[in-house]
Amino acid sequence: MALVSSILEKFNFISSSLNNFFRDKLEIKGFPKMKNDRWKYTKTIDIFSSNQERESFDLKANLPISKLGSYDFRYLDDSFAFLSLSLVKDIDFIKMKDEKLILGNSLLKGAYFKALVIEVEGRCNIIEKFTSTEETMFFPLTYIILKRGSSLSYTKLQEHSGSVVDNTLLTLEEGSRLEMVTFSRGSRVLRNNLKVLQKTNSESTINGIYSVDKGHLDNFLRVEHLDRSRSKQKYKGIVEKGRVSFAGSIFIDRSAPGTESHQLNKTI
Template sequence: MLIEEIKKYVINTDLSSTQKKSLNYFLENGFPTTKDEDWKYTSLKKVLKRKYCLKSSDFELNDEMIQQYSLGFKHKLIFKNGKIFSEPKISGVSIKQTSDLCMPKNSTLCYLNEAICKNTYEIKFDKNLNLDNPIEILHFINNNNDYFLQLRTKITCGSGSNVKLVERFCNIGKNTLINSCMHADVKRNSFFEISKLQSYNDNTHTIDNTLIDQDRDSTANVHTFSFDGSFIRNNLNFYQNNENCTSNMNGITIIDKSNFVDHHTFVDHKFQNCLSNESYKGVYFDNTKGVFNGKIMVRPDAQKINAFQSNNNLLFSDSASIKTKPQLEIYADDVKCSHGCTIGQIDKKSLFYMRSRGFSEKTAKGLLTFAFLIEVIEKLNTKEIVDYAKTEIAKKLSIEKDLL
């Protein structure tokens, strides 16, 4: 049904030759199904069932709304239904719209994005730019009908630059399916960090594709916080294209109701002396479903690689489920690679210890759960984000934030 809508939509649009190619590729292969290994546990069927429109409608956005959803960073880049509404003026940062931009892809959804996304933005950070404050990217979405939104951003971090981004969404409209593609080109000796704050409302479904190319001596960090949203699929790919790269991934997932979160990560170690670190923690309530798939690839001759991955989960309900697949593919011998994965509950003895000292069950459980997550929180170095994470976690665990 959505495919028909897409076909109808493209008739009235001018497509470049690359876009046409991508469109044909998408139409040939369609949306991923559970028969694809990467989508084995993630069915798009329910999400795609709705009648989405592809055209955006306009709405009014005022400062009050922005204030409400902002975490209070100095620099704000605000999008309205995928179009830039306001941008920060920072020297050394250029933001421009392009129409035709080829980016790497990891699923047919990226092809679709390339073919039909109208607002592609390129954000460039100059050489040796040291951004003192993170840039907060705020997306406001509001449409009259159920909406299939394409977002497309290319980020270039010039060599020696230091860039931090924070991304947040706010959907005030109808059911929205977001298909977002972000490609970061992290040049030599630069530092790039993005925090994805995924507190969507119940009628937002998200497919987030983040691909990061890293050059020599660079560091890339991605922090993902999945707290709300009925359907979240994160595809996070790191390509280490030269020596001495570091990639860090951290994730906290706490979901309830019948929400669904799927994290797919992939680190491609192609050169020597690189490092990757991955830590994903999940807490699942009610009828939630969690999926984790972490793949680490060490190519032939990529020696002296250290790759660590851990995925820990707490299940708090019999109706919740978790499917996890930590995967290693290693073709070099002088490497240290490990992965660990656990699924369990709060330790009864610890709980008893706290209960016997006068904590209510809720508080005791909440504190122990927070302790379980703290390893990831301690890796965060931005005050606003730590604050955000603690607020959301306290809300989810129904304990007072001051306790954390």
């Protein structure tokens, strides 16, 4: 708990009802240790080893961004997601309908925190690209809701040299379709937490492609089928002197008979 308090103090904890709520959750949960199966290959201390000051940045996007004081994050259970929500002043919000969204930024030096909610209607396309230097820590949280009958093509480009813990949560409502691919390169430490919640007759295809030289990459993926639905996940990558771990899990609710789900990871 001492680490939680010192991190929040270092990065200028903001006091509001939203921030206090997630600060309490973070202090109860604490940061994960290697004895936790989900984190047995990633040392939390390595993520915070850069002695950086907190910096603010504007999310660059080609669609209008509004601000939310709060949002329903009931499915979140990750300490670093709680950290981001403890430290952001506002939650960015984008609503899409039959549109293409391009978002990202180049992060130079410092510690950055982001919380973004995207609602998708119709046929939409998202391209996300963030880059960072070795003197950077980045803690993004992205929550995407695919409305009933919508479809989304989501491309995530990760070119980092510093430490990143990327939390992405997607909810697929009835009859929605998701195609997602993540390209990951570099990074001293890069942890991807991806959680997908699927409802009736939704479909998802999730691919990951990665190249690691000297750094550490940890892909954690969880797909939850809350009703009859289909999913496919395939991750492939090349590792040289670095280290890569993959942990994938599929949960099928008892009320989801007829669900199809396939998962594959290959590393060279």
